[in-house]
Amino acid sequence: MQITRGMRLTEAKTYVAGKLGVSVLDLSDPTVMLDVRKELGLGGILESGEITDIDDPMGIEAKFNIAAVLDVPVNCVERFRAKAGRRRPAQI
Amino acid sequence: MEAKIRTRMGDGALVEMTPAQIRADLEAGTLTAAKRSKSAELTSAELDHHSEIFCSNSRFTGVDIGDEVVLSYDGCGSQDLGTRINDLQYYEQYLCADSLELYHHDYSYKPAKAVMAFEQDVMRQAQFVTTAPLGYGAMPDLGLYTVPDGPVPNWSQLLPLGRIAESRAAQEEAVELAADDIVYVADEMVEAGIEFIDLDTAGAAGDADFLAALKAIERIRARHPDLGIQIGMAGEFVLGMHGELEYDGVRLAGLWPLDQMKLAAKAGVTIYGPAINTNTGKSIAWNVARTLTIAKPCCEAATVPVHLNGGMGVGGVPMHVLPAGDATCRASRAAVDILRLDGL
Numbered sequence: 189m190q191i192t193r194g195m196r197l198t199e200a201k202t203y204v205a206g207k208l209g210v211s212v213l214d215l216s217d218p219t220v221m222l223d224v225r226k227e228l229g230l231g232g233i234l235e236s237g238e239i240t241d242i243d244d245p246m247g248i249e250a251k252f253n254i255a256a257v258l259d260v261p262v263n264c265v266e267r268f269r270a271k272a273g274r275r276r277p278a279q280i
Numbered sequence: 281m282e283a284k285i286r287t288r289m290g291d292g293a294l295v296e297m298t299p300a301q302i303r304a305d306l307e308a309g310t311l312t313a314a315k316r317s318k319s320a321e322l323t324s325a326e327l328d329h330h331s332e333i334f335c336s337n338s339r340f341t342g343v344d345i346g347d348e349v350v351l352s353y354d355g356c357g358s359q360d361l362g363t364r365i366n367d368l369q370y371y372e373q374y375l376c377a378d379s380l381e382l383y384h385h386d387y388s389y390k391p392a393k394a395v396m397a398f399e400q401d402v403m404r405q406a407q408f409v410t411t412a413p414l415g416y417g418a419m420p421d422l423g424l425y426t427v428p429d430g431p432v433p434n435w436s437q438l439l440p441l442g443r444i445a446e447s448r449a450a451q452e453e454a455v456e457l458a459a460d461d462i463v464y465v466a467d468e469m470v471e472a473g474i475e476f477i478d479l480d481t482a483g484a485a486g487d488a489d490f491l492a493a494l495k496a497i498e499r500i501r502a503r504h505p506d507l508g509i510q511i512g513m514a515g516e517f518v519l520g521m522h523g524e525l526e527y528d529g530v531r532l533a534g535l536w537p538l539d540q541m542k543l544a545a546k547a548g549v550t551i552y553g554p555a556i557n558t559n560t561g562k563s564i565a566w567n568v569a570r571t572l573t574i575a576k577p578c579c580e581a582a583t584v585p586v587h588l589n590g591g592m593g594v595g596g597v598p599m600h601v602l603p604a605g606d607a608t609c610r611a612s613r614a615a616v617d618i619l620r621l622d623g624l
Contacts, residue, residue, distance in 0.1 A: 190350055190585045190622060191379055191413050191476045191508035194550035197349060197585065197622040216346050231411035234373060247409040254411070261506050264407040264414070264473030 192260060207258050229253040285335050288607045290567050291560035292600030299335040302565045306330050309562070309569030317516075317536050317574045326618050327569070333614050334565045341609050343616050350623035351376075352551065352587050354417055354480045354512065355383030365406045372412045378623075380410055381417045381478055388421035389461045390430070396465065400472035407473045415508060416469040417478030420462060420492045422485035425454040432457070435521065451488035451522045455495065462496035467503065476508025476550070483540075484514035486521030487532035490540075494527045494547045501548025511544050512553035512589050513537070516574055537578035545584045551623070554578055555589040558599045568596035568611050572618050585622035588615050595624075 189200040205212045208228065214220045222239070225232040231250025234240050245253055248268055255262040282298040289295055297305075306327050314321040322330070333341060343349070356377065357367020364382060371377040382403055384392040392399060399416070407414055426434040432454045435447035466477045477500065483490035490513075497509055518540065520533025527543050535543070537554035544552045556571040558564075571588075579586050593599035596611035612624055 191352070191415070191510065191550055192506060194584050196582070197620075200350075200585075200622075213346050216348050247411060248407055250411045251407075263470065263475055263507070264404075267471075267473045268407075 288564045290558045290562050292598035302334050305563045305566040306569040309566035310573045313570040313573035319577045333610050341613050349616050350378045352379040356380050368406050368410050380412050380414045383417050389418045389465050390424045392418045393461045396468040403472035413475040415474045415476035417480050419481045420458050420489050422454050422489040425457050448522050455488050455492045458492035459495040463499045466500045478510040480512045481514035482511050483518045486519040487525045488522050490518050490532050491525050497547040509549045510551040511549045513555040516556040541578045551585045551587050553587045553589045555594040558593045560599045564607050568614050571596040579619040587623035590624045
């Protein structure tokens with residue numbers, strides 16, 4: 189929210205906390221945020237079998253969810269969507 | 281007898297000082313900075329808090345829980361371990377970076393321009409496997425546009441000869457060339473999927489260098505309304521190598537962080553990063569007090585997020601190729617606590 193929206197820190201924390209349904213203090217708590225990120229598919233620390241499994245979005249997959257949850261345009265998501273969506277299965 | 285505190289000098293050397301000596305350095309640092317930059321000294325309460333941070337022998341310190349700030353970076357990784365994409369992954373996964381920056385090893389916009397196709401492809405692939413906001417950065421580096429590296433007469437050779445008019449003309453020409461290159465790179469990298477572009481060490485070659493950055497930012501903002509634009513300065517005030525250049529009617533030579541920030545915000549940045557230089561002959565307590573005094577007016581008036589540049593030789597961090605963590609964490613914590621920064 190800072191880099192693309194120019195939000196000051198307090199405003200950015202409040203915005204993100206609101207969108208995630210947590211308190212601002214929860215954003216600082218990795219114990220809480222691990223569950224929040226998994227539930228919302230926002231990506232995070234990768235450790236196969238311990239923290240993450242094959243159903244957990246990572247990389248660009250997570251960025252799709254971040255864009256949706258935070259309601260913010262993410263450039264690489266839009267470009268991926270445009271490039272990947274050029275052909276529907278019936279047209280291949 | 282007062283206890284001795286292990287602390288560091290601005291060159292990174294480990295020394296011992298008493299709490300009274302540290303306090304004296306804090307007061308001297310803020311006084312020096314206030315006189316130099318014509319800003320207010322740190323308050324007594326701020327110096328007291330500063331003292332608490334520095335008068336400790338613990339290896340590490342950090343902000344209070346809940347006071348964490350965003351950590352942004354210039355070029356991520358050393359390009360010595362694995363690929364550049366691995367570097368970005370390490371920064372995200374192992375160092376918990378809040379933003380990532382892909383960069384060309386010749387970290388300036390002029391050389392990066394020549395290899396854009398390769399940079400674009402690495403960026404696209406990096407976006408597949410990273411989650412943190414990922415951007416591209418380089419330096420305006422106006423000197424690269426001068427002979428023998430570029431087409432413009434070299435003003436650093438003209439100035440000592442007293443050829444002022446020619447020196448100014450050369451800088452003005454270089455400004456336009458640099459701005460064009462920065463905008464070109466930004467356009468290409470937006471195509472590749474960046475979340476932000478970073479103009480690092482803006483003002484390194486003086487006021488013309490800063491002007492090139494501002495002009496580029498203005499054009500990039502007009503072309504890409506949603507793009508993040510980060511600027512990191514090269515020094516605490518803008519050197520007047522030209523002396524008469526203006527942006528939005530404001531002369532650039534001699535600007536301190538407060539006015540640098542105002543112009544950068546006007547041009548269209550989303551993050552502004554002041555850089556206050558470290559004095560290697562003074563203690564880090566002195567340097568941090570000086571840094572915060574100079575940066576404080578900027579932070580109080582900021583209309584965009586401020587990420588104080590904290591690294592080798594800036595932000596109170598020792599001027600050493602591997603700044604010790606005990607010094608860096610103290611400088612960082614003091615900056616966050618007292619300036620209420622948006623990030624580092």
